[in-house]
Amino acid sequence: MSTMFVEPEERVALRESVARLAGKYGHEYVEKQAREGGKMTEMWLEMGRSGFLGVNIAEEHGGGGGGMADLAAVLEESAAAGAPLLMMVVSPAICGSIISRCGTPEQKERWLPGIADGTHLMAFGITEADAGSNSHNITTAATRDGDHYVLSGQKTYISGVDEAQSVLVVARMKDAASGKLRPALFVVPTDAPGFTKQVIPMAWQAPEKQFTLFLDEVRVPATSLVGDPHSEDGGMWQLFAGLNPERIMGAAFSCGMARFALGKAVAYAKERSVWRDAPIGAHQGIAHPLAKVKIELEQARLLWQKAAALYDAGDDFGAGEYANMAKYAGGEIACNATDVAVHTHGGNGLTQEYGLANMLIAARLGRIAPVSREMILNFVAMHTLGLPKSY
Numbered sequence: 053m054s055t056m057f058v059e060p061e062e063r064v065a066l067r068e069s070v071a072r073l074a075g076k077y078g079h080e081y082v083e084k085q086a087r088e089g090g091k092m093t094e095m096w097l098e099m100g101r102s103g104f105l106g107v108n109i110a111e112e113h114g115g116g117g118g119g120m121a122d123l124a125a126v127l128e129e130s131a132a133a134g135a136p137l138l139m140m141v142v143s144p145a146i147c148g149s150i151i152s153r154c155g156t157p158e159q160k161e162r163w164l165p166g167i168a169d170g171t172h173l174m175a176f177g178i179t180e181a182d183a184g185s186n187s188h189n190i191t192t193a194a195t196r197d198g199d200h201y202v203l204s205g206q207k208t209y210i211s212g213v214d215e216a217q218s219v220l221v222v223a224r225m226k227d228a229a230s231g232k233l234r235p236a237l238f239v240v241p242t243d244a245p246g247f248t249k250q251v252i253p254m255a256w257q258a259p260e261k262q263f264t265l266f267l268d269e270v271r272v273p274a275t276s277l278v279g280d281p282h283s284e285d286g287g288m289w290q291l292f293a294g295l296n297p298e299r300i301m302g303a304a305f306s307c308g309m310a311r312f313a314l315g316k317a318v319a320y321a322k323e324r325s326v327w328r329d330a331p332i333g334a335h336q337g338i339a340h341p342l343a344k345v346k347i348e349l350e351q352a353r354l355l356w357q358k359a360a361a362l363y364d365a366g367d368d369f370g371a372g373e374y375a376n377m378a379k380y381a382g383g384e385i386a387c388n389a390t391d392v393a394v395h396t397h398g399g400n401g402l403t404q405e406y407g408l409a410n411m412l413i414a415a416r417l418g419r420i421a422p423v424s425r426e427m428i429l430n431f432v433a434m435h436t437l438g439l440p441k442s443y
């Protein structure tokens with residue numbers, strides 16, 4: 053059978069090892085950390101020491117030498133165990149991929165080993181309040197000053213800045229020849245003078261916090277610029293090197309969360325009985341929505357596995373199309389699965405004790421970030437179906 057439909061033995065074994073480690077922590081650990089203002093650090097570092105955070109990074113830089121399909125499997129398993137590591141989407145997937153593909157040998161040497169073992173957490177900042185989904189409109193500016201760059205601007209909804217040692221910031225820089233503004237990526241230490249952050253109070257109870265960032269003439273050495281903003285494609289490729297991994301990981305995160313919610317709901321439907329001696333799962337009104345979730349979950353998983361296989365094969369264009377579709381399907385199934393799981397639990401679904409109500413919000417994230425459902429529909433309508441651009 054084609055390996056497209058059956059994962060290689062090593063990935064199956066990787067999944068089992070991650071499930072065991074993440075299962076030791078589980079949903080209770082996440083809820084406790086969120087409630088008490090704690091972090092996922094203990095689990096994060098154990099995952100790093102075990103080689104799971106860096107599976108996609110080259111062996112010569114301290115990683116496992118695997119691909120995005122391996123990293124996404126790790127995230128799906130940790131989410132399915134009830135303990136998703138949100139920062140995996142950002143640090144090893146976006147930042148690790150961009151530095152691996154576009155960084156200089158010195159930059160790889162400097163940052164990849166720490167990203168791989170989890171001791172250097174790198175956040176990623178592109179979103180700005182006034183640009184939103186239209187990232188062509190970002191205004192954070194970088195200007196050259198001798199052997200430094202000076203960055204000024206604001207970012208919003210940047211995850212995990214309080215835990216991060218640095219942020220890969222997407223700025224814009226003027227091309228000397230054409231005068232055009234081009235995206236340029238800089239690794240900015242979180243303790244740099246002029247770099248400040250403000251927490252955004254979110255309704256979602258999670259150990260990972262979201263921040264608004266202020267960059268007030270932050271000076272970074274010229275060696276902090278990752279990739280070449282003057283390349284032929286206007287500096288876009290180093291950005292895209294990170295965006296497909298981000299979408300694949302978003303999809304895997306959502307699928308893992310859906311697996312967790314479905315597992316809880318099925319267990320409850322088998323054991324809860326309120327009519328005669330039959331469990332509520334004997335009623336089709338309960339069983340069919342659960343079966344539907346299972347089918348749609350497997351569809352979404354196939355999509356991210358295909359997107360990851362294309363990415364790992366070096367087909368960035370094909371990966372882009374499938375990573376978008378996978379992210380869409382993931383967001384939908386995470387929302388549907390958590391909704392059905394809450395409903396299966398009746399009133400218990402809305403209690404803190406059962407831990408499902410907070411997941412309704414977490415699942416909703418998959419429809420909004422890193423790219424919204426509508427922007428994916430725009431992409432598929434235009435690029436896959438050849439319809440006119442609508443925005």
Ligand SMILES: Cc1cc2nc3c(=O)[nH]c(=O)nc-3n(C[C@H](O)[C@H](O)[C@H](O)COP(=O)(O)OP(=O)(O)OC[C@H]3O[C@@H](n4cnc5c(N)ncnc54)[C@H](O)[C@@H]3O)c2cc1C
Pocket residue numbers: 142176177178179181183184185186208209210211262417420421422423424425426427430442443
């Ligand atoms: C919990 C969380 C974590 C995040 N982490 C990060 C991070 O680490 N780094 C980072 O850079 N960003 C991060 N983000 C930001 C995220 O990527 C953005 O929220 C997302 O891109 C949407 O942008 P926006 O919120 O400004 O929505 P807007 O762009 O204001 O969109 C609002 C609504 O309008 C719709 N819309 C907009 N344009 C169109 C159109 N042309 N056609 C149809 N509908 C449209 C959208 O789909 C959406 O429903 C995070 C966000 C959240 C909520």
